[in-house]
Amino acid sequence: MxxxxxxxxxxxxxxxxxxxxxxxxxxxxxxxxxxxxxxxxxxxxxxxxxxxxxxxxLPEVTKAVAEQAGRIIHSSTLYLNRPMVEMAERIATLSGIPDARVFFTTSGTEANDTALLLATAYRRSNQILAMRNSYHGRSFSTVSITGNQAWSPTSLSPLQTLYVHGGVRSRGPYAELSDERFIQACVADLEDLLGHTRRPAALIAEPVQGVGGFTSPPDGLFAAFREVLDRHGVLWISDEVQTGWGRTGDHFWGWQAHAEHGPPDILTFAKGIGNGMSVGGVVARAEVMNCLDANSISTFGGSPITMAASLANLSYLLEHDxxxxxxxxxxxxxxxxxxxxxxxxxxxxxxxxxxxxxxxxxxxxxxxxxxxxxxxxxxxxxxxxxxxxxxxxxxxxxxxxxxxxxxxxxxxxxxxxxxxxxxxxxx
Known part of the structure; x- marks a missing residue:
């Protein structure tokens, strides 16, 4: 040792x-x-x-960090922050969410925690639908919606969580079905679950489950879910902490493999966009993002130095395909x-x-x-x-x-x- x-x-x-x-x-x-x-x-x-x-x-990122550090490292969201506004503008456009608003955090855990706050406040419900085998972070609220027991250390929770089939294609009761029948069975399970609940706020799901072992459903599952969720007024939160920014190759966001009914109501991101800097965030349409009726700020979210790094990183990613x-x-x-x-x-x-x-x-x-x-x-x-x-x-x-x-x-x-x-x- x-x-x-x-x-x-x-x-x-x-x-x-x-x-x-x-x-x-x-x-x-x-x-x-x-x-x-x-x-x-x-x-x-x-x-x-x-x-x-x-x-x-990456030279472009390290240069951006050094130059911003030479000007000002921190200010908080109490002051106008040009790099944060520029980054929010770019993410709002890239997200595909209409009339999007962006709130920056320091991690994926905090981003998902914020998404849960928005969804439960908007729907006036503490009931959350989540996927089995999922992982959404290490805070008190996010471990309570994590469907992977190894990463959920307590059953105490401010939320009531109900778990849905579909995140794991090759294990479980529907594994032997064709993709089409797998989707049908998972949708039937969701319909049945909603018939026994009062008023869920949202379904939160990773398009590809990260900690769960890079498992994913057939393309189109969350589009089929969305049809059911919209009928019941339930929001869809796409946890893009690991799948965002083009990592899956076929799509820029993981939700785009399930895009028949458009983008999610709320999208969360983190990890790669800062290329090592502590950056996370939430994107939601204005109606949802603005539903909070109390003041809020972020001391470290969207700091000038992390936003400078993210802008340089995003530009490099897009320019080099x-x-x-x-x-x-x-x-x-x-x-x-x-x-x-x-x-x-x-x-x-x-x-x-x-x-x-x-x-x-x-x-x-x-x-x-x-x-x-x-x-x-x-x-x-x-x-x-x-x-x-x-x-x-x-x-x-x-x-x-x-x-x-x-x-x-x-x-x-x-x-x-x-x-x-x-x-x-x-x-």
Missing amino acids: TGLHERHLAVSPEWLALYYRHPLELTHGEGRHVWDADGNRYLDFFGGILTTMTAHA LQGNARRVGGLLIERLRGVTAASPAVREVRGRGLMIGIELVEPGTDEADPEAAAAVLEAARAGGLLIGKGGGHSTSVLRIAPPLTLTVAEAEEGAAILADALHAAG
């Missing part, structure tokens, strides 16, 4: 998780690579939990991973969209999740020079792969080869 690790344990909560038997101290990064305190170099396929979205030490790169290189990577895992009895499924890929591990010959195998592969990948993540609903048995969106074909090939060796070594 290193001295820093010992110091960490002495002052940190026991529930603050660290990866690896011998945790890493990352000291610097460049592009898609990071270095640890011992000088070891790693190909980064997790980006600080999908947060280093474009690249480590990183969504297209996620589609092209992500498509290649997922096919390579399917190829190298095809003969492995421990791999149940390789799934994902764009640069958001999950490899689900099971005990060979069974359908039982194997978190020990996932931990072993994580260690072996690190030894080979690759950093990945893990997650999953039943247990942490899914390898999560989400590199920066500037990933090259050569780096995708290199990462797939390291993963192949890691799977072989672990198993």
Whole structure:
């Protein structure tokens, strides 16, 4: 155990998780690579939990941060803030939500917490519909709507949460159905659930479940849900904390795979837009955003320095078509991973969209999740020079792969080869 690790344990909560038997101290990064305190170099396929979205030490972002820091770092929302207004204008346009208003926070947890506040105030209801296997943050309100027991430490809640089928395509009672019949069954479940509830405020859903192991429903499920929700006056909150900004390749927002009935009522975002700076936010149509009848501010949300970073990051992403790169290189990577895992009895499924890929591990010959195998592969990948993540609903048995969106074909090939060796070594 290193001295820093010992110091960490002495002052940190026991529930603050660290990866690896011998945790890493990352000291610097460049592009898609990071270095640890011992000088070891790693190909980064997790980006600080999908947060280093474009690249480590992206010159355009670091320059914007340095220049803004030289002017003013902080002011709060009590004063006009040009970078915040400029960023809000761009996000309002990109969101697809008509007459959109934008409120900035410092994290995805806080963004989802704000969305819940808006929805419950607007509908005058504390009842929330959420997806099974979901994750929405670590605050008191967001753990109470998280459908993944491993990340929800208390049953106490200010909300009444009811869970809906549909977030996991390949497990559960509808897994064997065709996509069309799967959607029909999930819609019937939602209709039945609404017949037994009083007045739900909203359905909150991740288009692709992140912590849950990069699972997703068939395209069109949330469009079918939306038809039912609109009939009952229930809002739809799309949690785009992990799926936004083009990561899925096919779409800029995850909700666009379910766009038949238009954009969500509320959209939340965070993680990658700041490329490591603490940025989150909520987009909603004016009627919903303006429903609060009390004062509110944000001390740190939308700070000049985080907005400067986000503006530079968003401009780089759009100008270099990183969504297209996620589609092209992500498509290649997922096919390579399917190829190298095809003969492995421990791999149940390789799934994902764009640069958001999950490899689900099971005990060979069974359908039982194997978190020990996932931990072993994580260690072996690190030894080979690759950093990945893990997650999953039943247990942490899914390898999560989400590199920066500037990933090259050569780096995708290199990462797939390291993963192949890691799977072989672990198993």
